[in-house]
Amino acid sequence: PNLTFRIETTSGIVLQSFSTGDLVETANPQWLQYGFYFTTPLLNASIVLRITNNAPGGNGNDLALDDITFRPCGPTITSSVVGYSDTIDVCEGQAGNYSFTSDVSSAYVSPVYQWQSSNDSGRNWFDIPGATSINYQVSPITPGAYWYRLAVTELSSAGIRACRIASDTIIINIRSKPLVKAGPDRVMFLGDSIRMAGTVTGDDPVYEWIPPLYLNDPSSVNAIARPPADILYTLSAVSAYGCPQSDGMSIKVVAGIFVPTAFTPNNDGLNDHWRIPFLDPSLGGQVQVFNRQGQLVYSISSDWVDWDGRFRGLPQPTGTYVYFIQFPKGREPMKGLFVLIR
Template identity: 25%
Template sequence: MRYFFLFLLLFILSSAQSQLCTGTLGDPVVNITFGNKNTTAGPLRPGITNLGYVTGCPIDGNYSITNAAFGCWGSTWHDITKDHTGDDEGRFMLVNATNAPSVFYVETITGLCGNTTYEFGAWVANVLKPSSCSGTGTKPNLTFTIETTNGVVLATYNTGNIIEDAQLTFKQYGFSFKPPITASSVVLKITNNAGTGCGNDLAIDDITFRPCGPSMSASINGVLGFSNSSCFDSQSNLLLNMTIGSGYINPSYQWQISTNLGATWSDITGANSTSYTRIPTAVGRFQYRLLASESIYAGVASCKTASLPITIQINNSAPRIGNQTINQCIGGKVDLISASGSGGNLTYQWTGPNGFSSNLKNPTLPSIRSGDSGTYIVKAITTEGCSASDTILVKTFKAISGSYNGNSIICLGDSLLLRALGSYQFEWYNNTRAILSTNSVLRTKPTDTTQYQLVFRDIAGCFDSINIPVFVIKPPIVDAGPNRNILIGSNTTLLGSISGQNSGFTWFPVFNMQNPSSLTPLVNPIINTTYSLMAFGINGCSIVQDTVQVRVFVSLNTPNSFSPNGDGIHDIWLVGGLETYPNSELTIFNRAGQIMYQSKPYFEGWDGKFQGKNVPIGVYYYIINRGNGEPLLSGSIYLIR
């Protein structure tokens, strides 16, 4: 009866622990991934498994450590293209089990903390196809056992039969256990319970041990949740609080922060309670988490569990242009200008006198009346909901007549000359409402398209204003394309491109060019030729050009003999056409392989001498490197005198 009770207690304990952690998890203490392209491939350490190690598809009682498996056993196994995690050439353990139940994996796990709950997990796949073995294949059936180093069973879990899937599928099996207070190591055993028969083949990957702690729930300023979003200019202190479930006797806490989406975490100095007050920061996404452990393990990372991260998003403020005053005579037009965002994803809400409203960015009052005087308010709203308001005070006055002359379309680099007309006082403003001049003439040199405002004032105090858009035409960007190399008699395509505004282009010279009206004409020059691509700016602005060189290589003429006897006929062995290859090299050898002559780059032929003395009559050999990536040329020369 005593033994039955002990067995029943162990069964109940095993069943209760045969589940994954339902609280909070720490970072993996142990993560057995079987390696990837950055680690050395090969068998497991001696003593871990009783199976034989092979490469390729294992036979019964053997295993391999591999990153893929194809066509195993007449394609009765699934083709496996990657491991469970999808690491770069990540590996897994591929097992063709023995024909009898056995413990096939034993490993001592170190670095644990006593009296700390851990979650064990492993990802397993049945590699047999459902149609294999006439549809009655033996299913892998695994038992995971955690023992102390002296053999006391702490927890055990049975997977049951692991069925085949239409597509290879890794499934996680796991459970929780707690080592004794004095234990820092445990022994993991994996038993295959299946017997003989066709099948019983599996892949296993990512065996992990992670500390498992009580559940943690977050609140931000008293509101349950793990996220908060604020605008930069409306930030306030945020009280982050974590409610911890039961489980710790004497807990230790540490808040951490990450600014790279959890890739790395840093401790926050002095943040050692369940609450943390966050002060305003710069724009960005910030994540906070709380680490927890028993106090005796406060300095041991492998004993700590971590809450889910609390994400605080600080968004850019909506832009403001600043409060403005617009003076306009009755009957004149008023352009209401709002701020622009860097991305342009803004919405606008205008309100003003006489029930005025608009959702346009820059609405217009086409003919202002005295009743249109007053304050206009525009609210710019970002896609994240941040908003900012500007105020425009519109004042109406008895109409006066003001005008200006000057060219409002200029080329980049040209000076702008605008002249106000009439017997008034003048004020010139740029697009940021900074005053530029009080003279009748505005001279400036803008570098980009902009807008100026000219304000007229008469002696009676009437105002008029004109918004003057100025368009700055930038020159086009011209690229004639990469230089080209061709053999004489062949052709090549030029790869010209033009970006920016332009009124047309031309190539020159156009001889030996097909379709010169295209940016990619076909050319077949017979000599080295430099082509220019010229683009014309719009409105008579800059002409920009770029050049491309087409180098023409001729076919080589390599004589098979010469007679350096001083009679003026064939005294020099010349390679016709090689001079057109600027990086060419000519080397001449005797039968013994001794270099008789070398010219690099080639610029003249061989006079049949070596170190100033005539060489003997006979056969010599040459190697020509044209220096353009084409194969070397070689042959023989007969020297006669």
């Protein structure tokens, strides 16, 4: 075969042509790809593609055609961010206002501008309403990948999306900070140890406890701490993109547990609950409260003690109550009296 491709107007004017020359016969089918450029006249939306086989007929002149496509092409359009490179990486909370501009070739007679954005890494593009000048400004806030480009076409074909020529892509990546939780404040007895309950998630973060004092492994979120006195720890993390985040917790070191000897649950906002402030849940203590008849009226295990003076929803009378605290780690149990006053 010997093919000639012609692009013509509907009136028969040839806009461009291309000839393949003689195509050599092969034992097995072989796909060959050809392409060429052409320019349509103004106000001419329709064209004719004419294909002619110049070879004589007969054996060896068989061919198949597939995937005939037309794509717009035109003068180069270069978009940029004023004061930045075309790809910006910034941590959340640190993004600012970014001004876009473009260099559009003077080959356009009456250019029409349309800025576009993509939220799926350039697979799909959407027109930004009102963004129809050569300059555009954005202020992204939430973490994500923001892609932008400028599409340009002639005014005469502005209604035909396929006629648009797109610029290079501007990318703004707002990187998430790590999610850091140092865990609740803790209370421990002097000489004991406590396991930290921190968590860190994010883009491959690295983290550490600050200060690293009295910790068996400052780079572990579950480090074991044995401080000799009250201390404040900060769990500090940095993502793979350099975005920092931190959270703090405190450890109070006590010589023993103070158990209040009275409380007044009369809803005046003062001392309405019986609490044991230094009995940290990590100690695993089981607390039981009995009335004078030996009836169990309150019980809690491995949690903060907070009794409002009620049993099965009913206020308990004024009187003396007995508490009993047991520990699972061989610590001596505690027993004593306190008064409920109404």
